[in-house]
Amino acid sequence: MTEHDHDHDHDHDRTVAPMVDEITDFEVLEIALRELCIEKGIFSAEEHRLMTEFAEQIGPTPAAHLVAKAWLDPKFKELALAEPMTASKEVGVDWLHPTGWGTPSDFTAFQILADTPTVHNVIVCALCSCYPRPILGNSPEWYRTPNYRRRLVRWPRQVLAEFGLYLSDEITVHVQDSNQKHRFMVMPMRPEGTDDWTEDQLVEILTRDCLIGVALPKAGVTTNMITDTRPAIHPGNAG
């Protein structure tokens, strides 16, 4: 290599992010299941690609914008609570055709639960893991666990406290159970210290956890709680 070879305009410090340069059994298993299902005609490669693209592009940002808009505009809040499907379209989510080509699940109803000074809402799916995916993205791991699903409906204050959310006895906790036909999200109250904030500033504190109801938005807090997921205990094996 001569000195001349280095006389060009590129950044020697620029490197690609590290990657796992090894074939893992789980990667192989995922491909194997997919290929066998496609070969057996259970679903097509095209259907799988479209579903995967949906899974890759969803996240909590549309839901955060919806709540931020509602905080800034009382008329939009009215719309969000009365016609949540219409309000969702204003943040780019069409519940009937969330992917533009169809729906990945058969939910038919979506409702936004507004917190008040005396009522706090939190969502769960006691049966499985139904979640408002088109507007809130994929559910976190803990949301899927039997631990959260079983215990939230019985001991909501204790479970919320495990997320660091302690509510006074004057506040009623409303646990809303999702099901195959109904999806819900929480509209928390606007916190203090955000009076002159723009929509984008408000969006930053409207984390996924706030929209599930296991956290409250707070100026300066822009990340979700990292929850140490407990392993499920199968009732048949317990004690």
Next chain:
Amino acid sequence: MSERIEALQEIVARDQVWSRMAAKWGVENPVPPWKTSLDGMCDALDNAACDADIPTFKERRDEEDELTATVYSDLPYPENQLVSLAHSLVARGVIDEAELKERLASIRKRLEA
């Protein structure tokens, strides 16, 4: 449903879970790259309309809950989700275990070529 499936037990024993692999290679992604493809596969299965004994959405999740709490309780998420799905499909006869073993070997050979 809780009967052990040899091909999957071998995968569990090798323990190439994402947390371990990511740490080994210095990768910070919280989930493995195959996760969204698995999500797409679950959605595609939930929408499948064919004669095979495909679990419904509720059956799939119930079986996943049962298997992750028992046979695959040592695996973290989302590896336990993937292996439970494989277990359900084999236990229901949608995929034959010998066919799965053969395919695992041929895919690994292809990827390592």
